[in-house]
Amino acid sequence: MTARDPKAKLIADEMERRGYPVDWLSWGSFTTDVKGRKVMFRGVTSELTTQVAASIAFRKGETNRLLAAAGLSIPEFKTFTATMGEQAMKYAAETIGWPVVVKPDLSPGAGAGVMVNVGEGEFTEAFRVALSMSHRALVQAMVSGQEARFLVIGDKCVSVLRKTIDPVTGKPIDESHEGITSQVHPFYKREAERAVAAFPGLGVAGLDIIAPDFTTKGDYWILEANSTPDIIAHHDAKDGERFDMAGAIADALEKEIR
Structure with missing residues (x-):
């Protein structure tokens, strides 16, 4: 049997369960027929998300400006x-202060090129690595707290996972996600929904958010908006x-196609 992209397969299996035919184009792409309309999927991406919305989410600087313009909280x-x-080093040292986060402005995905807890001694190398993957590097203030992935479909936050962060790399340990949807204060869910609303056409999105305590309304920072979020976790x-993400995506598609 040909290997399939696990994310796409979850959705394809759900479409077949609902009686819609599935035709695989490649390991990660398929078409299906929903109520007489041909729909394409590549991974989790479908007509629920427009090309321009996905393109902007790919660009971290543009994403941050869009979120800030909507009144949402982001790290400086x-x-x-x-x-x-030299200007980047001066900005890190004098404006936001050490340590900082350095990442490619055009995200390769999966945290590639992202370096956290960057001090003065590591900055030049972190800056070089980020620029090896993008024509611009983003230098960002470090924020602390719990990190969680908020998954939004349409205009509703449907699932929240708390991430366990590796203390050495500062990056999430993928296999250690914990579902905390019912524990999260409604304030943070609303902010995630507002963030996605700032992206017209971003129908399925993952928001990475940090807050001291997600059970109590308080400060938070949105770190990233992802147009191709991992639904397996x-x-x-x-x-x-x-949470049945494939089912929720199929529900949204059926609602879109009437």
């Missing part, structure tokens, strides 16, 4: 080109609540 940041190394959360 600035983007720099390869010729602006929501289906198979190691601990806590699980």
Whole structure:
């Protein structure tokens, strides 16, 4: 049997369960027929998300500006080109203070090129790595607290996973996600929904948010908006609540096609 992209297969299996035919185009792409309309999927991406919305979500600087314009909380940041190394160092040292986060402005995905807890001694290398993957590097203030992935479909936050962060790399340990949807204060869910509403056409999105305590309304920072979020972790959360993301995506598609 040909291997399939696990995210796409979850959705394809759900479409078939509902009686819609599925025709695989490649390991991660398929078409289906919903109420007489041909629909294409690549991974979790379908007509629920427009190309322009996905393109902007791919660009971290544009994403942050869009979120800030909507009145949402983001860490202070600035983007720099390869010729602006001295300015970037000065910004990190004098404006936001050490340590900082350095990441590619155009995200390769899966945290590639992202370096956290960057001090003065590591900054030049972190800046170089980010620029090896993008024409601009984003330098961002470090924020602390719990990190969670909020998954929004349409205009509703449907699932929240708390991430366990590796203390060495500062990056999430994928297999340690915990479903905490019912524990999260409604304030944070509303802010995630407002963030997606700031992206017209972003029908399925994952928001990475940090807050001191998600059970109580308070400060928070949105770190990222992802137009191709991992849905498997929501289906198979190691601990806590699980959520049928493939079913929710199929529901949204059926609602869209009437």
